[in-house]
Amino acid sequence: MKTDVVREEFTVLVVDDEAAFRNSVRRILHKESLALLEAADGEEALSLLARARVHIALVDIHMPALGGLELLDRIRKEFPLVKVIMVTGLGDTASVVRAMKAGAVDFLEKESIAEAIGTRISQAHRIWELERDNLELRRKVASEFEFTRLVGESPPLARLKEIICQVGATDVSVLVEGETGTGKELVARAIHHQSERRGKPFVVVDCGAISETLIESELFGHVKGAYTGAHASDEGLFMAAGGGTVFLDEIGEMPMSLQVKLLRVLQEREVRPVGSPRSLRIDIRVVAATNKRLEEQVRRGSFREDLFYRIAVVTLAVPPLRERVDDIPLLINHMLAKFGRETPRVSGIDPQTLNLLERHSWPGNVRELENVLRRALVLSRGPFLKPEDLPDDFGSEKGSATEASAPAPANDSLAAYEKTAIMSALERSGGSRRQAARLLGIAEATLYRKLKLYGIE
Numbered sequence: 464m465k466t467d468v469v470r471e472e473f474t475v476l477v478v479d480d481e482a483a484f485r486n487s488v489r490r491i492l493h494k495e496s497l498a499l500l501e502a503a504d505g506e507e508a509l510s511l512l513a514r515a516r517v518h519i520a521l522v523d524i525h526m527p528a529l530g531g532l533e534l535l536d537r538i539r540k541e542f543p544l545v546k547v548i549m550v551t552g553l554g555d556t557a558s559v560v561r562a563m564k565a566g567a568v569d570f571l572e573k574e575s576i577a578e579a580i581g582t583r584i585s586q587a588h589r590i591w592e593l594e595r596d597n598l599e600l601r602r603k604v605a606s607e608f609e610f611t612r613l614v615g616e617s618p619p620l621a622r623l624k625e626i627i628c629q630v631g632a633t634d635v636s637v638l639v640e641g642e643t644g645t646g647k648e649l650v651a652r653a654i655h656h657q658s659e660r661r662g663k664p665f666v667v668v669d670c671g672a673i674s675e676t677l678i679e680s681e682l683f684g685h686v687k688g689a690y691t692g693a694h695a696s697d698e699g700l701f702m703a704a705g706g707g708t709v710f711l712d713e714i715g716e717m718p719m720s721l722q723v724k725l726l727r728v729l730q731e732r733e734v735r736p737v738g739s740p741r742s743l744r745i746d747i748r749v750v751a752a753t754n755k756r757l758e759e760q761v762r763r764g765s766f767r768e769d770l771f772y773r774i775a776v777v778t779l780a781v782p783p784l785r786e787r788v789d790d791i792p793l794l795i796n797h798m799l800a801k802f803g804r805e806t807p808r809v810s811g812i813d814p815q816t817l818n819l820l821e822r823h824s825w826p827g828n829v830r831e832l833e834n835v836l837r838r839a840l841v842l843s844r845g846p847f848l849k850p851e852d853l854p855d856d857f858g859s860e861k862g863s864a865t866e867a868s869a870p871a872p873a874n875d876s877l878a879a880y881e882k883t884a885i886m887s888a889l890e891r892s893g894g895s896r897r898q899a900a901r902l903l904g905i906a907e908a909t910l911y912r913k914l915k916l917y918g919i920e
C-alpha cells in the first residue's frame with residue numbers, strides 16, 4: 464500500500480497481516496485528525512518508517528515472517544523516536560511482559576481494541592502536540608535571543624550596551640546614529656527587547672524605501688475607497704505595532720510633508736487613517752535610525768527641528784568598527800559559529816588573516832565583515848581561513864601584514880597554530896594576559912592553562 468505522508472501531522476502506522484483488523488482500526492480512528500498508514504508485514508512497515516515520520520506504530524505481535532517482537536526490536540534500534548504499542552492476544556501475559564521489556568510503550572488486547580484504542584491514541588496525540596508546541600516556543604525564544612545579541616566587549620560597545628539597558632527601561636524616543644552596517648537595527652531591537660514592550664510587535668518602517676505618495680497610508684492606514692486602488696481598508700503600520708515599538712529606519716529620508724504629520728501623531732498619540740474623519744489612539748514607542756548627522760540636516764533645513772527634538776530625546780551613537788578593533792575577534796568567533804555550520808571543514812582563522820582583518824578600515828562596518836567571512840568560508844579549504852581567502856582589496860595590506868605578524872607555524876598541527884595565535888595575541892596586547900585572552904575569544908583561565916601547556920613565559 465502506498466500512502467504519501469504530510470509532514471508534521473500526527474502519524475499512526477498500523478502493522479498487521481489481517482486486512483480486517485487494519486480496516487477496523489481505520490474505522491475507529493477516522494474521526495481523529497491524524498494520518499494513518501498501513502503495512503501488511505514487518506518489511507513493508509520498515510520501508511514506510513524509512514520514508515515517513517511516524518509517531519506511533521501499532522504492531523500485531525502475531526505475524527508470519529518478521530514477527531511482532533522482532534519488528535519491535537528493529538524499530539527500537541533503527542527508529543528510536545517511534546513509540547510502539549503492541550497488539551496482543553487475550554490474556555497473553557507472557558508476550559505482554561516480553562514486549563514491554565523490549566521497549567513497547569503500551570499494549571492493547573486485540574479482542575477489546577475497539578474500546579481502548581480511541582482514548583490511547585488521542586492521549587498520545589495530545590502529548591505529541593504539547594511537545595511540538597514546546598519545541599516551537601523554545602526555538603522562537605532562542606532566535607529572538609540571537610536577534611538581540613550584540614557581540615562585543617570593547618569599551619565603546621560596553622558603554623553602548625549599558626545605555627541600551629537604561630533607555631530600554633524607559634519609554635522615551637531614541638535616535639540611533641551610526642555609519643552603515645554598524646548594527647543600528649540590532650541596537651533598536653535590543654532596546655525593544657529590554658523594554659516592557661518586548662512581547663509586542665517590533666515594526667520596521669524603511670522611510671527611504673516607501674514612495675512619498677504611499678507612505679502616509681502605509682504608516683497611518685486608510686479607509687476603503689480613500690484613493691484609487693484602496694479596495695479595502697488597512698490599519699497601517701502604527702496601529703499594527705499596537706503596544707510595541709516602531710523602528711523608523713533612515714528617518715533622514717522622510718519627506719518634509721510627512722515630517723509635519725509624523726510630528727502631530729507623536730504629539731497627540733493619535734493617527735487619522737487616510738480618508739477617515741476619525742482619529743484613533745495609538746500606543747507605540749518610536750526608535751529611529753539614521754546614518755547621516757540629523758542635526759546637520761536640521762541646520763541645512765531639510766529636517767524639521769521640532770521633530771528632531773521629539774525623536775532624539777536620547778541619541779545613541781553606534782561606533783564604527785574601526786574604533787573597536789578589540790571586538791573583531793569576538794565578532795569573528797560569533798560569525799564562524801553562525802555561518803560555519805555549513806562549512807564544517809573550517810574550524811578557525813589563522814593569525815595572519817586575523818591580523819589583516821584587524822588592520823582593515825571597514826567602511827561597511829560589521830556587515831562588511833560578515834560578507835568577507837561568508838565569502839572566505841566558501842573559498843577556504845580549511846581548517847583555517849587564510850589571507851588568500853580574503854577579497855583582493857585586502858591585497859595591498861597583505862605585504863606589510865605578513866612581515867609584521869607572527870611567523871607562520873613550522874608545521875600544520877592545530878597545537879602549532881594555537882601556540883602561534885597565543886604568541887601573536889600577547890604581542891599585540893603588550894603582554895597583558897587579560898587583553899590577549901579577549902583577543903583570542905577565550906577565558907583568561909583557559910589562556911593560563913594553555914600558556915603552561917606550551918611552556919610560554
Ligand SMILES: Nc1ncnc2c1ncn2[C@@H]1O[C@H](COP(=O)(O)OP(=O)(O)OP(=O)(O)O)[C@@H](O)[C@H]1O
Pocket residue numbers: 612613614615641642643644645646647648649650754794797829830833
Ligand atoms: N555587535 C554586533 N554583533 C553581532 N552582529 C552584528 C553586530 N552589529 C551588527 N551586526 C550584524 O551586522 C549586520 C548589519 O547590522 P544592521 O543591519 O543592524 O546595521 P545598520 O546599522 O542598520 O546598517 P544600515 O545603515 O546599512 O541599515 C547584521 O547582519 C547584524 O546582525
Ligand SMILES: [Mg+2]
Pocket residue numbers: 647648712
Ligand atoms: Mg539598517
